[in-house]
Amino acid sequence: MTNKPVTNKNAATGSAATRRNFFLKAGTALSLPVAAGGASSLRPVDSVEDVQSLRRLQQALAREINNATGRAAALFTTRELPAGLDNVTRLLPADFGEHDAIEIAADGRTSHVTLRCTVETKTPIRAQGTLIEMARAQGEGFVGATSCRTLDMVCVREAGSWKIKALATRDS
Amino acid sequence: MAQVKYPVRQMHRIAYTKLTQAQIGDKLRAAANGPGSASELSDVYAGKQIRIVTDNGPTLGYRFAGKNRLALSENGGGPAEAGYGALALGDIVFFTHLVPGTQRGYHVLVDQRTNLATVFEVWFSGYKDNREVQRQAYYGYVEQTGKEAPKRRHVITNRVEGKGYYWKQDNGIETLEFYPSTAYSNFVELTRLGGELGFCAPSDYVEVNDNVYIYQRTECELSGTQTIYAFDVNRMEQIGARLGFNEKDDLEYYVFRGRGEWLGQLAHFEKFGDVGLPPANAPASAKGARRVYRPMQTFHTFTRPEFDKLAAQHPARVFPPGPNAMAGNKLEVSDYLVGKAMTLRYDHGPAIEYNFDEIQSLRWRRLDKETPGAGEWTTARYESWESAPGLIVFAHLLAGEPNHDCHVVVADFDNSLVSCLHGTMGSPYIGNEAQVENLFGVIEREGAVAPKYARHRFTDELAGKALTWNYSTETGLTSMHLYTTPHSLSWIIFGQDGAGGLEWSGPAAYVKIRDGIYLGYWLEEACNGTLGTILINLDTMHDCGAGYHGDANGVSLSAVGAHARLAGQFNVRKYFQPGRNGSGV
Numbered sequence: 001m002t003n004k005p006v007t008n009k010n011a012a013t014g015s016a017a018t019r020r021n022f023f024l025k026a027g028t029a030l031s032l033p034v035a036a037g038g039a040s041s042l043r044p045v046d047s048v049e050d051v052q053s054l055r056r057l058q059q060a061l062a063r064e065i066n067n068a069t070g071r072a073a074a075l076f077t078t079r080e081l082p083a084g085l086d087n088v089t090r091l092l093p094a095d096f097g098e099h100d101a102i103e104i105a106a107d108g109r110t111s112h113v114t115l116r117c118t119v120e121t122k123t124p125i126r127a128q129g130t131l132i133e134m135a136r137a138q139g140e141g142f143v144g145a146t147s148c149r150t151l152d153m154v155c156v157r158e159a160g161s162w163k164i165k166a167l168a169t170r171d172s
Numbered sequence: 173m174a175q176v177k178y179p180v181r182q183m184h185r186i187a188y189t190k191l192t193q194a195q196i197g198d199k200l201r202a203a204a205n206g207p208g209s210a211s212e213l214s215d216v217y218a219g220k221q222i223r224i225v226t227d228n229g230p231t232l233g234y235r236f237a238g239k240n241r242l243a244l245s246e247n248g249g250g251p252a253e254a255g256y257g258a259l260a261l262g263d264i265v266f267f268t269h270l271v272p273g274t275q276r277g278y279h280v281l282v283d284q285r286t287n288l289a290t291v292f293e294v295w296f297s298g299y300k301d302n303r304e305v306q307r308q309a310y311y312g313y314v315e316q317t318g319k320e321a322p323k324r325r326h327v328i329t330n331r332v333e334g335k336g337y338y339w340k341q342d343n344g345i346e347t348l349e350f351y352p353s354t355a356y357s358n359f360v361e362l363t364r365l366g367g368e369l370g371f372c373a374p375s376d377y378v379e380v381n382d383n384v385y386i387y388q389r390t391e392c393e394l395s396g397t398q399t400i401y402a403f404d405v406n407r408m409e410q411i412g413a414r415l416g417f418n419e420k421d422d423l424e425y426y427v428f429r430g431r432g433e434w435l436g437q438l439a440h441f442e443k444f445g446d447v448g449l450p451p452a453n454a455p456a457s458a459k460g461a462r463r464v465y466r467p468m469q470t471f472h473t474f475t476r477p478e479f480d481k482l483a484a485q486h487p488a489r490v491f492p493p494g495p496n497a498m499a500g501n502k503l504e505v506s507d508y509l510v511g512k513a514m515t516l517r518y519d520h521g522p523a524i525e526y527n528f529d530e531i532q533s534l535r536w537r538r539l540d541k542e543t544p545g546a547g548e549w550t551t552a553r554y555e556s557w558e559s560a561p562g563l564i565v566f567a568h569l570l571a572g573e574p575n576h577d578c579h580v581v582v583a584d585f586d587n588s589l590v591s592c593l594h595g596t597m598g599s600p601y602i603g604n605e606a607q608v609e610n611l612f613g614v615i616e617r618e619g620a621v622a623p624k625y626a627r628h629r630f631t632d633e634l635a636g637k638a639l640t641w642n643y644s645t646e647t648g649l650t651s652m653h654l655y656t657t658p659h660s661l662s663w664i665i666f667g668q669d670g671a672g673g674l675e676w677s678g679p680a681a682y683v684k685i686r687d688g689i690y691l692g693y694w695l696e697e698a699c700n701g702t703l704g705t706i707l708i709n710l711d712t713m714h715d716c717g718a719g720y721h722g723d724a725n726g727v728s729l730s731a732v733g734a735h736a737r738l739a740g741q742f743n744v745r746k747y748f749q750p751g752r753n754g755s756g757v
Binding site: 125126127129130131132133134135137138140143144 | 355463465467470495496497498643646647648649651663665667668673674676696699700702719
């Protein structure tokens, strides 16, 4: 699983900037801690609705992955799953959302979402041979692992709804 | 004493005819009058009518005119007359019939005490190999006028897993049948084939009650024949049917009853409380779907000239560095041989002189003068392991020999004895299928006199034993070996829940090296073509050995190493004693 830092391109200058840099420059970015059950609103109602909308996006991502629907890619602007989700079979919220955060840029068009998750992966065993082939034939032949990780997502508003522009995971 | 009927070709070597749908239709006409039977058929249903309702399956109305004619109404449709045969075992009634004018039929089991029923719908021409019997199980009940439908059903189970029986049918057919998996089973045909090898087939296991179970297997990738029976584990009796086409393409359709002998019970590896009920053991959703291992669909075969060319183009891969899923738990590479020199002199085989220059580099030369190139030293990469003090396994390829030859050697320095598995590439059937011969001999070296008469010997001590092998702690890759006969080995893959899953088997042989230490090989014939070799040490519960394989990338020789657990023992050795009536392995 990759663990690269999330970077955004500053739309105004075209230069690469770190996420922190981006939001510092944004200056008036909204930062809401998202504890279990939702966020305490410091902003107008439309921003709170954004938070709820982003929460629903997270939930949709987890639902599509956990149910292996094959529809998770539709939640991304690229319509492709990022490398950070390679071999991920389950995403489960951790710590009752205590460490989750949603930051929405002042223009309301970009957000950064940080989620602490329990991530279950099934990584195919890289080998050949009779036993591996048999294991694959019965739907197995992978190494299962469970780890506590943080998902960093950059989301953008697209046609009125939030989509995930970038996603990476790192050790929690 | 009856002469043992060894087959001209073992089942995995028979090129079964790809029967057409029309040919099968013609052959099934012979079944219009119902199945044959060596025993008298039961008249338990003669003159009666029953209606069987199944969940998500057909409703079957039966009117039994006698003990071999019935009229069937499927889902309320018009009646069709057919021949049938029924047998009873206590409260259990089993009957079978085909539907005239079709390639379908039903095997029905009714528990008269509970009125619960299991229906196996069976049909031909449902897979690209038309002769392979397809099946779908439905669970239901016999309708009782004025009574509510029962809530309970017969269920898929893992409670048969690990059992093994000797069965003798009323027609004289004797088999050993092992159920080491929830999805497969293993059978040794003692009378049909002389009992040399065990074969595997996808199987179903259904619990009728605590005493009675239904077993069904279909010999996929072989003749496609189906065997189905109910058996009582207390009475050790069975009633059932066999349906399919034999190697002569003749229809076999008969009911049988048999008596059994309990052979033992292997361990379960599922969690306590897991009795194999769905969804953990859920049947596939598509009608007739089942998990089947079809190795020849993935094995890329070559003719011998094709493979020789490939082997010339690709350097042999001999104990390549890097991860090896089959050897994550291998023994540490031994330096025991480094600096040693010796000659291994095999009876009726070569004499080979060795110098072990480095931990993975040796020189060898043949001393038998009549062999071309004899006397010339050849350097080879090898790997060795010390299974027990003074007991070394090493393996290497013999470059320059005619058949991409390899030697896997067990050298017992305490006893100056040596055993060798001489692997070669290419069988009469497939150019990149390994073959093997056992060589026995002595170690000649300075300071030790080799025995003149003592040798390692073939053994049947492992027959019936089951060991699990965990090849890699990291990947969890684990299988179970079941040493089904003195000449056969079966391997079973576990599912995530610990239940036995897919299974296959191959010819094998076992040599006793020391007490509790055995050299074994298995050939993945008509499978992946691999020769697997292991020295099994039951004291350390660890093995070591090598896998020898040929594919599009040429020849490979790689390490095998795993941790063992004892899974149990079937008491089968008495069935393989020479002179036993009916088999003589």
